[in-house]
Amino acid sequence: MDETIKVTGLSKSYAGNKVISNIELSIGTGQVFGLLGANGAGKTTTIECILGTRKADAGSVSILGLDSRKDRKQLFEQVGVQFQETGYSDKIKVWELCEETACLYRKAANYEDLLRQFDLWEKRGAFVNELSGGQKQRLFIVLALLPDPKVVFLDELTTGLDTKARRSVWKSLNTLKQKGLTIFLSSHFMDEVEVLCDTIAILKDGNFIFTGTVQEAIHQSPYNNLEEAYLWFTGEEETDDE
Amino acid sequence: MNKYVTMLKTEIKLSFRGMDMVIFALCLPVVVVVLLGIIYGNQPAFEGASYSFLEQSFGAISTISICAGGVMGLPLVISDYRQKKILKRYKVTPTSPILLLTVQVSIYAIYSLLSLILVYLVGSLFFCVRLPGSVGIFLASYLLVMLSTFSIGMMVGGVAPNMKVASIVASILYFPMLIFSGATLPYEVMPTALQRIADILPLTQGIKLLKATSLGLPIEVAWLPLVVMVALIIICGGIAVRFFKWE
Numbered sequence: 001m002d003e004t005i006k007v008t009g010l011s012k013s014y015a016g017n018k019v020i021s022n023i024e025l026s027i028g029t030g031q032v033f034g035l036l037g038a039n040g041a042g043k044t045t046t047i048e049c050i051l052g053t054r055k056a057d058a059g060s061v062s063i064l065g066l067d068s069r070k071d072r073k074q075l076f077e078q079v080g081v082q083f084q085e086t087g088y089s090d091k092i093k094v095w096e097l098c099e100e101t102a103c104l105y106r107k108a109a110n111y112e113d114l115l116r117q118f119d120l121w122e123k124r125g126a127f128v129n130e131l132s133g134g135q136k137q138r139l140f141i142v143l144a145l146l147p148d149p150k151v152v153f154l155d156e157l158t159t160g161l162d163t164k165a166r167r168s169v170w171k172s173l174n175t176l177k178q179k180g181l182t183i184f185l186s187s188h189f190m191d192e193v194e195v196l197c198d199t200i201a202i203l204k205d206g207n208f209i210f211t212g213t214v215q216e217a218i219h220q221s222p223y224n225n226l227e228e229a230y231l232w233f234t235g236e237e238e239t240d241d242e
Numbered sequence: 243m244n245k246y247v248t249m250l251k252t253e254i255k256l257s258f259r260g261m262d263m264v265i266f267a268l269c270l271p272v273v274v275v276v277l278l279g280i281i282y283g284n285q286p287a288f289e290g291a292s293y294s295f296l297e298q299s300f301g302a303i304s305t306i307s308i309c310a311g312g313v314m315g316l317p318l319v320i321s322d323y324r325q326k327k328i329l330k331r332y333k334v335t336p337t338s339p340i341l342l343l344t345v346q347v348s349i350y351a352i353y354s355l356l357s358l359i360l361v362y363l364v365g366s367l368f369f370c371v372r373l374p375g376s377v378g379i380f381l382a383s384y385l386l387v388m389l390s391t392f393s394i395g396m397m398v399g400g401v402a403p404n405m406k407v408a409s410i411v412a413s414i415l416y417f418p419m420l421i422f423s424g425a426t427l428p429y430e431v432m433p434t435a436l437q438r439i440a441d442i443l444p445l446t447q448g449i450k451l452l453k454a455t456s457l458g459l460p461i462e463v464a465w466l467p468l469v470v471m472v473a474l475i476i477i478c479g480g481i482a483v484r485f486f487k488w489e
Binding site for chain 1: 245248249252253255256259260323326327328329330331332333334335336337
């Protein structure tokens, strides 16, 4: 299996506080990787250091054999990103945001098809501001898919989506996965992780306390589902009882 | 389509939807030229002057839009786009946020030029404004004043930590410049004491340069404004480039 994302020894501290330390990661082509961890565990920092929007203190990152800082232009022709908070202008309409983003790529996907696929076609003339939380989230996934990417990073994938919308996003991602797309996502929803991810890593205080498949995570814990296993790994399972 | 053109088209639309620039950069200068035209008509600038008061004011009025775009529009849009993390989003695309900034500068340059044309048309059609100066030299000076004012805006937008600070600084720069540099209230009608204060404002110097070039006055009068304009571009532009914050 080819390696699409390779991270070694990635560390970052802010003002002397280590946010992530010595992160090691390897994600194969066509795999879906899930980054788990509580808020503040360092998920966003990990993603930003991998993408090069933050400069890591140490370590190296290779995506599709490219360096995310040195080969930025070449890399982001093939990599789509959805940040936790995606920025857009107040007065921009859905189709304008799509068109303005699509024009940045040499070979962009057809945004009209993507809007249809993510059930946003009816909303193409609406202001992005007026979309519901779930519609916005779907739009940002559309933007991440606009470069027709080989790899896509989705931070907090389905936060704010209702059950039906989440399922439809999962379905779309599974279709893309079958076409060979490598997906790096972070999520708080274990059901979603179980459905989508081939491998996961659990981040606690800036370190990976588990990396492996969902099944391995469950087997290593005394529980029989991922949610319980996750809480067991992060040491958060007893807080409710106390 | 070329990405610059596509973005320019979209961002112009967004700017028009905002209306602020349409009012402050396009309508306001026309209102001022009409008012001065009605008040002063064809009166000469002073006893025995070869040009009218309004002709003398043309250079000043033409900077209202530069002032609105450069000191108000540009810093606000830059800090807004940074605060909304739009600049950051461009960092994970094959282009850089610099493209977006270039597009914004182009938009405010377009507003300024449109306003210049509007003011000239209104002045020449309704109030017989005739400008003997060389068009080429005037446009070159106009470009220089525009660049230096825009560099102030780039500095404020690039360095201000957030939208709130940017908007306070922009207001502090914009309103005194608009009123006391002679852009709206003619420099010539100010009392001498006020003229002294006005002379400190960089735009006052820019306006002197534009007056000299539009009226075709000897260029020796223009060396101080020239130095001020170029110094502004170097200092403010330098600070903007050196300390610019993308996030």
